Amino acid sequence: MSLLITQVTVTPIAFPDPPLLNVAGVHQPWALRTIVEVRTDAGVVGIGESYGDQPHLDLMNRAAAGLVGLDAFDLNGLRARVAEAVGAEDTPAGTGLIGASSNQKTIARVVSPFEVACLDAQGLALERPVSDLLGGRVRDRVSFSAYLFYKWAAHPGAEPDEWGPALDPAGIVAQARQMIDAYGFESIKLKGGVFEPDAEIAAIRALREEFGDHPLRLDPNCGWTPATSIRVAEETTGLLEYLEDPTPGIDGMSEVAQSASMPLATNMCVVAFDHIAEAVAKRAVGVILSDHHYWGGLRASAELAAICRTFGIGLSMHSNTHLGISLAAMTHLAAATPNLEYALDTHTPWQGGVDVVTDPLTFRNGALDVPTTPGLGVTLDRDGLERMHRDYLDCGIRSRDDTGYMRQFEPGFTRRTASW
Ligand code: GKR
């Protein structure tokens, strides 16, 4: 069967995003993503989704130009061509909430959407779901967690959104109730690093009181020093299934891990293959959050899973603001990853039903059925893509900048890394 790439399209899009708070500031009114389409001589078109920041978009466009003529089954060839197009570039994506950048990580990030699109095309051509191409489903349903954020009621000057404000424990519990009623999630993650640690511990206690059985996680995105992290770990003993990125760096995490009773998780200090050896040697992390968008695609994420299994490290999955192509890719990957023991993160509830696919996967009891139809099992909404591309052109945002946006309202604001 021939599956040669005949054309690659890269389309940046924008869609509304609520004012979610984090250590870097606050989400802007528009979130950016990029949709890639890989056309083949067999007539099938595979789709993928990635970040929308300008430097990354430039690299994806550069890489796309070199992919025509490649066999969509040749994923090693894809990586080689992307690496050649990226060259020595080292560009960060977004806010730095997914760890430091490097040339290897830049290549991995650019490969990812094209690899997903090639796997989608392969699945469509072979009439098999992507999970089959990754080794086959070990589960039919994939569980996700309720991802809570402190947030404002509205973007300044705009109408309140459907979620309302969440600026204290009562607001967080109300948000959890609303999200769990709508989606049925059974695990809960709170994005911290926004208020002083005692306020965030109080929110965790309030969640525990309200949701007796739900596993809880807290993620301040490195907002605390090692000493503060040790104290928070002590005070949340018995409350958390894991504590995510309390403090920056492998050394800092290692210091905290020595006394913390719960595993420490990360999507900030182990974010590329060359970080793993040091993290293992220093016993810095108990759980790695994989993310195919920056680990280099679905197959690279499966390699990460094997390494975690080898070293007895737990595996969870990270998310950034995303749409339905990424959600489908995450679901196929999780379905085919035996040692993914934790419910996955997703930002889906925050997108208010806006999507770039006509048939988004839908949550039932906090989980998604793994698609069994060919490819990713979702279809690009071409009218939606056009509309969202126009929104991208009109919104004026070209890179995510949570800190710059926050400074419009709090001029002295600085990112709170290790500030408590
Ligand atoms: O959406 O503000 C956000 C999150 O803070 C995100 O950017 C992080 O990368 O979800 C992420 C995390 O787990 O660190």
Ligand code: MG
């Ligand atoms: Mg995190």
